[in-house]
Amino acid sequence: MIASDKTLIRLNGLSKHYGRLTVLDGIDLEVKAGEVLAIIGPSGSGKSTLLRCINYLEPPDGGTITVDDIVIDAGNPIGRAALSGLRRRVGMVFQSFNLFPHMSVLRNISLPQERVLGRSRKEADARSMQLLSRVGLADKAEQFPIRCSGGQQQRIAIARALALDPEVMLFDEPTSALDPELGLEVLAVMRELAKSGMTMIVVTHEMGFAENVSDTVMIMADGNIVEKGPSKEIMRNPQHERTKRFLRAVHDR
Amino acid sequence: MNGLDLMPLFRGLLWTITLTGGAFLIGSVLAVPLLLARRSRVWLVRFVAMSVIQIVRGIPPILWLFIIFFGLGMGFLPVSPFGAALAGLGLIAAANMAEIYRGALSSIHFGQFEAANALDLGRWSTFRDVVAPQAFRVALPTAASYLIGLMKETAVASTIGVTELAFHGKQMSQLTFRGLEVYALVGLFYIALSLPVAWASRAADSRLRARVAR
Ligand SMILES: Nc1ncnc2c1ncn2[C@@H]1O[C@H](COP(=O)(O)OP(=O)(O)O)[C@@H](O)[C@H]1O
Ligand SMILES: [Mg+2]
Numbered sequence: 001m002i003a004s005d006k007t008l009i010r011l012n013g014l015s016k017h018y019g020r021l022t023v024l025d026g027i028d029l030e031v032k033a034g035e036v037l038a039i040i041g042p043s044g045s046g047k048s049t050l051l052r053c054i055n056y057l058e059p060p061d062g063g064t065i066t067v068d069d070i071v072i073d074a075g076n077p078i079g080r081a082a083l084s085g086l087r088r089r090v091g092m093v094f095q096s097f098n099l100f101p102h103m104s105v106l107r108n109i110s111l112p113q114e115r116v117l118g119r120s121r122k123e124a125d126a127r128s129m130q131l132l133s134r135v136g137l138a139d140k141a142e143q144f145p146i147r148c149s150g151g152q153q154q155r156i157a158i159a160r161a162l163a164l165d166p167e168v169m170l171f172d173e174p175t176s177a178l179d180p181e182l183g184l185e186v187l188a189v190m191r192e193l194a195k196s197g198m199t200m201i202v203v204t205h206e207m208g209f210a211e212n213v214s215d216t217v218m219i220m221a222d223g224n225i226v227e228k229g230p231s232k233e234i235m236r237n238p239q240h241e242r243t244k245r246f247l248r249a250v251h252d253r
Numbered sequence: 254m255n256g257l258d259l260m261p262l263f264r265g266l267l268w269t270i271t272l273t274g275g276a277f278l279i280g281s282v283l284a285v286p287l288l289l290a291r292r293s294r295v296w297l298v299r300f301v302a303m304s305v306i307q308i309v310r311g312i313p314p315i316l317w318l319f320i321i322f323f324g325l326g327m328g329f330l331p332v333s334p335f336g337a338a339l340a341g342l343g344l345i346a347a348a349n350m351a352e353i354y355r356g357a358l359s360s361i362h363f364g365q366f367e368a369a370n371a372l373d374l375g376r377w378s379t380f381r382d383v384v385a386p387q388a389f390r391v392a393l394p395t396a397a398s399y400l401i402g403l404m405k406e407t408a409v410a411s412t413i414g415v416t417e418l419a420f421h422g423k424q425m426s427q428l429t430f431r432g433l434e435v436y437a438l439v440g441l442f443y444i445a446l447s448l449p450v451a452w453a454s455r456a457a458d459s460r461l462r463a464r465v466a467r
Pocket of ligand 1: 018
């Protein structure tokens with residue numbers, strides 16, 4: 001399923017502390033180009049922090065981050081160029097969508113293209129419309145986000161991130177704020193994105209997505225990777241007691 | 254109105270408008286560096302900015318005008334009544350507007366900054382495209398009602414001899430012995446000034462609201 005052997009993301013010994021609390025305890029991780037990695041695990045285990053460290057929304061305390069040709073040593077202060085390089089290669093989708101409420105849907109997607117990539121308004125709008133069609137929302141272009149359902153807003157947020165042509169997309173519980181039905185339309189978009197070869201790291205509680213869409217599943221607990229492997233194997237036949245306990249708990253709900 | 258010469262009141266009105274507008278402008282602009290200082294990463298800068306805001310807001314405006322006009326003005330920094338009033342009210346407006354801006358900024362959802370960062374919009378675009386328009390919307394009604402308050406506050410300038418509305422009102426009532434009529438008239442002038450501000454603010458507010466909630 002994974003399209004290539006090229007490693008797109010490599011984390012070495014990534015660590016993060018809040019005061020005396022160790023949130024990431026030296027994470028080593030490799031993600032190949034085209035791979036879809038699902039991260040699951042109990043709440044508070046550091047999943048969000050891991051995602052937010054990868055694009056430096058949260059500066060890690062130690063370790064290195066490599067994305068494509070960008071290498072960042074977390075021990076040192078990051079330069080503007082490296083930070084930009086990193087963020088342009090990494091798109092992110094949040095649990096709470098975070099669309100800009102004072103802009104139309106079209107403007108939400110076009111403005112970053114103009115500011116970040118220097119596209120003209122016309123180019124940007126054309127690309128935005130193309131992406132809106134792809135997520136099934138071309139008819140919403142002129143609306144304001146508040147007039148869209150949660151599921152629609154999240155699909156718009158996905159389009160907004162895709163518009164900057166990232167190499168990898170991070171999703172932090174993209175369906176957790178949504179009713180199950182609305183979650184489905186978001187998952188459908190993500191499934192299509194995965195099929196198209198996008199490299200994705202998805203923190204999720206959707207076990208169906210983890211098992212059937214992702215290539216790899218990783219379980220986190222207490223800032224560590226408990227287990228990681230091909231999704232079917234991990235989901236159907238977990239090796240570690242911690243993983244079994246978590247999957248049972250999810251199952252029993 | 255039978256026999257009252259209204260010209261002085263209109264001249265006073267002009268000064269009231271000038272003083273209000275000038276102080277509001279000074280305040281709106283000065284509030285920006287003041288707010289930045291208040292949110293500075295350096296502890297001392299933050300402390301100084303917060304003290305300035307507290308002190309400026311804690312002392313009655315009339316006292317500020319006396320300090321500037323009679324205190325500084327008579328000593329080493331000769332200043333006209335209008336200059337003193339503009340400086341004093343401008344300073345007070347700056348402290349108040351800084352607080353209004355701060356409230357507006359803190360009303361913006363954390364996720365907005367997060368999204369802007371993740372998209373790599375950069376500081377300037379984040380401010381201009383994301384933060385400022387949303388903060389403006391929140392600050393608008395508060396700022397408008399502060400502007401009306403400030404307009405009424407300018408009446409204290411009459412105490413140091415600025416020939417604004419209240420000053421002419423007092424003079425006219427002393428000349429004509431028709432205090433009730435004169436001051437009622439002056440009151441009407443103030444109301445006439447505040448109405449368009451209130452109306453414009455409400456219109457702008459509902460227009461902005463309608464845009465998002467269409
Ligand atoms: N800004 C912060 N300050 C202090 N503690 C934090 C902060 N963000 C997260 N944490 C703590 O770090 C731990 C991991 O959080 P998080 O990465 O959000 O976990 P998850 O996404 O797996 O639920 C939690 O114990 C959380 O309370
Ligand atoms: Mg989380």
